[in-house]
Amino acid sequence: MTYIIMDLEWNNSYMKSTQKFINEIIEIGAVKLDEQLNEIDIFSELIKPVVSRKLRSRIKNLTHITNDDIKSGKPFSKVISEFEKWVGEDAVFLTWGDTDIRTLLSNIKTFLKKDDITFLRKYADLQRYCQCFINMENIQQAGLSYAAQCLQIDAEKFPHHRALDDSLLSAECFKKTFNAEKLKGFIKECNEDFYARLAFHPYVIKHKDDPLIDKNIFNCYCDICGGKVKTIKKWKFSNQSFRGIFFCENCNREFRVSLRIKKFYDYIDIKRNYTEIIRTDEKLEQKPQENT
Ligand SMILES: [Zn+2]
Structure with missing residues (x-):
């Protein structure tokens, strides 16, 4: 050998x-x-x-x-x-x-x-x-x-x-x-x-109803309290991931979730990201206006 x-x-x-x-x-x-x-x-x-x-x-x-x-x-x-x-x-x-x-x-x-x-x-x-x-x-x-x-x-x-x-x-x-x-x-x-x-070339899954994915991964919970959330903006696929906006009444916070689902030869990789949304009008209220 x-x-x-x-x-x-x-x-x-x-x-x-x-x-x-x-x-x-x-x-x-x-x-x-x-x-x-x-x-x-x-x-x-x-x-x-x-x-x-x-x-x-x-x-x-x-x-x-x-x-x-x-x-x-x-x-x-x-x-x-x-x-x-x-x-x-x-x-x-x-x-x-x-x-x-x-x-x-x-x-x-x-x-x-x-x-x-x-x-x-x-x-x-x-x-x-x-x-x-x-x-x-x-x-x-x-x-x-x-x-x-x-x-x-x-x-x-x-x-x-x-x-x-x-x-x-x-x-x-x-x-x-x-x-x-x-x-x-x-x-x-x-x-x-x-x-x-x-x-095999790994690829990102783009359709919610793809038979390879378990529909439960689209159920969203608050990442802080773990409670149920209201959907503000439904899941939409853009820029290699699904994105949705949700609201937790318990925490009084709005957040965006992105979900990237990638198919490899013998497994599926799921990456979930939470981003807090701070509304601009609230920001303005908090900050004193500079030019008045
Ligand atoms: Zn919460």
Whole structure:
């Protein structure tokens, strides 16, 4: 068994044929480790893009890859078939966050007309795994260089933000935190469910009668006394959430409630926010007029 840690560079380009933007892969970098975590090989190839031959300045600045560099790259299909041979049969694949694997899949679908990544058998999100070893207070997701810093790895050794450098740095994070038992919980078989999850894009639910939502979540109570409230303005969907205005007779207060309901692959996330409403006419009464 081997561990393959992969990183990609891509260029966001507009595809006329689909009228959509695609993150077109321009570089694949990867490191292969054996079961004892010894580095046994590396992979690094530039890809000649077909959708856009001009790199966005963000990519040029970040990676220092030039338009001339990619011109001399190999075609995507050729690099993928070389990579497939290099990966071999019995690899656990790791990437920092799942964006790289999503991007690889979308490029394979678009350019090779295949529905899955044939050489991907087992996969783990290295970012999620490494976050178990990092104090995550105040941040939602640890960037690679932040994680390296927390794990006392010298990121300066891999300064280029190129695919190979970033995969080498990810490999350092992996080695530093390696725990076979813990890792098991993160390794996923790349089956139908895996691809369904990967292809799923979380979305905000916009209709009150959507069958996915329990109607009771629209019942509103005062967030201070917990009592029943009068509806002043009915629920209305705007700006990614349902909004309504309510009045609590017990507390003599009016408040706005916003409810954002988001569907993820296997759960629904509900965020409820209360905002006190202070009427302007009351404010004026309280404040002495300045100009009289
Ligand atoms: Zn109340």
